[in-house]
Amino acid sequence: MRLLQKFKNKGKSSQYKGSSNYAYLATRVRAMKSNLVPTETYPRLMNMGISEITRLIQETEYKRDIDELARTYSGVDLIEHGLNQNLAETFTKLIEISEGEPNYLITEYLRNYDVWNIKTLLRGKYYNASTDEIKEAFVSAGQLSYTFLSELAGKQSYSEVISALESTEYYPILKEYDETNLSDIENRLDKMYYDGLFNVIGGSKSKDRKLFATFIKTEIDIKNVKTLFRLKKAEVDPDEILDLIIDGGLELNVKNIKKLLSLSYDDFVQALSKYSYWDTISEIVSSDTDSLINVETQLTKHSLKSASSFSHVYPLSIVPIMDYIISKRNEVNNLRIITRGKAANLSDDVIRNQLVI
Amino acid sequence: MAVEGVVAAMDPAGLKAIGAGIAVGLTGIASGIAEKDIGSAAIGAMAENEGLFGKGLILTVIPETIVIFGLVVALLIK
Numbered sequence: 001m002r003l004l005q006k007f008k009n010k011g012k013s014s015q016y017k018g019s020s021n022y023a024y025l026a027t028r029v030r031a032m033k034s035n036l037v038p039t040e041t042y043p044r045l046m047n048m049g050i051s052e053i054t055r056l057i058q059e060t061e062y063k064r065d066i067d068e069l070a071r072t073y074s075g076v077d078l079i080e081h082g083l084n085q086n087l088a089e090t091f092t093k094l095i096e097i098s099e100g101e102p103n104y105l106i107t108e109y110l111r112n113y114d115v116w117n118i119k120t121l122l123r124g125k126y127y128n129a130s131t132d133e134i135k136e137a138f139v140s141a142g143q144l145s146y147t148f149l150s151e152l153a154g155k156q157s158y159s160e161v162i163s164a165l166e167s168t169e170y171y172p173i174l175k176e177y178d179e180t181n182l183s184d185i186e187n188r189l190d191k192m193y194y195d196g197l198f199n200v201i202g203g204s205k206s207k208d209r210k211l212f213a214t215f216i217k218t219e220i221d222i223k224n225v226k227t228l229f230r231l232k233k234a235e236v237d238p239d240e241i242l243d244l245i246i247d248g249g250l251e252l253n254v255k256n257i258k259k260l261l262s263l264s265y266d267d268f269v270q271a272l273s274k275y276s277y278w279d280t281i282s283e284i285v286s287s288d289t290d291s292l293i294n295v296e297t298q299l300t301k302h303s304l305k306s307a308s309s310f311s312h313v314y315p316l317s318i319v320p321i322m323d324y325i326i327s328k329r330n331e332v333n334n335l336r337i338i339t340r341g342k343a344a345n346l347s348d349d350v351i352r353n354q355l356v357i
Numbered sequence: 358m359a360v361e362g363v364v365a366a367m368d369p370a371g372l373k374a375i376g377a378g379i380a381v382g383l384t385g386i387a388s389g390i391a392e393k394d395i396g397s398a399a400i401g402a403m404a405e406n407e408g409l410f411g412k413g414l415i416l417t418v419i420p421e422t423i424v425i426f427g428l429v430v431a432l433l434i435k
Contacts, residue, residue: 021397023393023394023397023398023401024397024398024400024401026398026401027397027402028404029401030402031401031402031404031409032405034406035405316394
């Protein structure tokens, strides 16, 4: 099939160079997925102290990162930085081992880390954080390398940082930054990321790419629903919420969301029952729910589940790779929640509620 | 008349040889295409986990049967 497609597309100019080798990439990524921390380990981790967790993590693929950083950090910070470094390395590896179409898609998808790092830089400069503090918060999983980012972190002012980013596509937005509109710039960077992603997913008509598009759109929907829940609960002005909404969801487009915005919190919850996401959250949402943690955990779980079920439909496509990216990110989040929770002496129940397993 | 002349000029042994050639040639290409993806997938898995070498090797050579059948057919034609 792929061979046929290749011949069909031969005449068209493509956005990416080189041939894509999905068989190699998808199998390698599947092998990488088998190295993730298995689900049954989490209850064990819950019964351990910080040093025991560090030791257990050291037995997995985080060994090298933990060993490397053990000289500089200890305790929770060691785990946190080890996890971040490993995440960055794993994702950079995905970009390195792929070529052609998947490389293009993965790079676009991982661009959110570039956006994240630029935001970190701007925020750090805004609050006059030290170079080391800014450097600690980087996750260099995107195209901007850690060395380049560290160089930027060492610059004196935000204007120098922005002029150093002149060659990137973020510059048109960044140049409008004047130290008063940080949140606006951050929003626009996020929107730019999603616009870029839409450009990428819109182009192809093959079935696996369509599935990829569905997958991204579901993610956007879930993000929007989370934003709506948080801000509706806090009774923020509808116009302000609309600024934070990302366009292009699967079930909830901007028109639907505008309708939801005008409702009160109770009516909003009622109105949500029309959408398929309701099944995952119906049991825990009611008008008097205090904490949204459960709701958000369930929604994240939903996107994780849909990703892994999608990945079996087209085994040799971008979908299993996306599934891996999400699972890996989730694993790092879970481990961080456990260690941070333990360090802050939270009860097991509180930590368990936050985990997405 | 002209067609009959051409047919008569063809040597059956030559046709057999062409048939045998096609049998081996096409099946060779077919196994090549089949092994391409399996081989690269096997390398991918091995890069992460060296223990998969044996399995990868066996799975990679399974489509080799196609060309073996081709060879058998070629020998039978002969």
